[in-house]
């Protein structure tokens with residue numbers, strides 16, 4: 191039996207691959223591991239059966255035999271550690287790739303989520319116009335730093351790794367912000383990630399879920 195992950199039955203991102211099951215799907219595709227998907231509604235996510243998988247009632251989760259995991263970072267790391275293709279064999283390079291996963295999740299993602307949540311849910315608040323430039327600036331600081339680090343390289347640290355997978359999915363969250371276009375190195379980096387065949391297979395799989403839901 192392949193591992194089973196959970197994903198939105200009807201994703202609010204309308205198939206743009208912004209929900210966090212995308213990074214888990216991409217990891218499976220990179221390592222060539224088949225997986226099953228259990229789609230959940232918003233109501234199911236908050237019900238006891240799902241909270242037994244995920245204490246915060248969210249997606250994605252991962253189940254394989256007697257192991258149940260939540261948190262996309264932990265799931266991608268678990269997949270990367272058990273299959274070739276996402277972590278270097280050299281111990282130091284492997285540790286650095288894992289550091290980039292953490293950097294994506296704990297240094298890059300928070301200001302990006304803060305900005306995109308404000309753009310989605312706070313537009314009609316009277317303080318939005320005042321708050322927006324501050325949120326954008328916090329993201330620009332990170333993009334500038336990342337851009338200087340990447341420079342002319344293809345990936346964050348040598349060969350493509352789980353660190354790049356995580357960082358690209360985090361940066362894609364900025365798709366509608368226009369900010370990535372201000373940093374050509376970052377735009378090219380994200381495009382390189384999206385051009386990977388494994389990314390495309392993962393993207394198409396989650397898009398198929400949205401298309402099926404919108405036809406039913």
Ligand code: GTB
Pocket residue numbers: 201202203204208209210211235247248249250260261262263
């Ligand atoms: N830290 C956890 C992880 O990395 O796994 C965060 C998990 C999480 O935020 N899951 C979200 C969720 O289940 C889905 S991905 N939300 C439902 C809830 O909390 O009740 C976040 C997300 C949702 C929608 C969009 N979108 O529409 O663009 C983008 C990202």
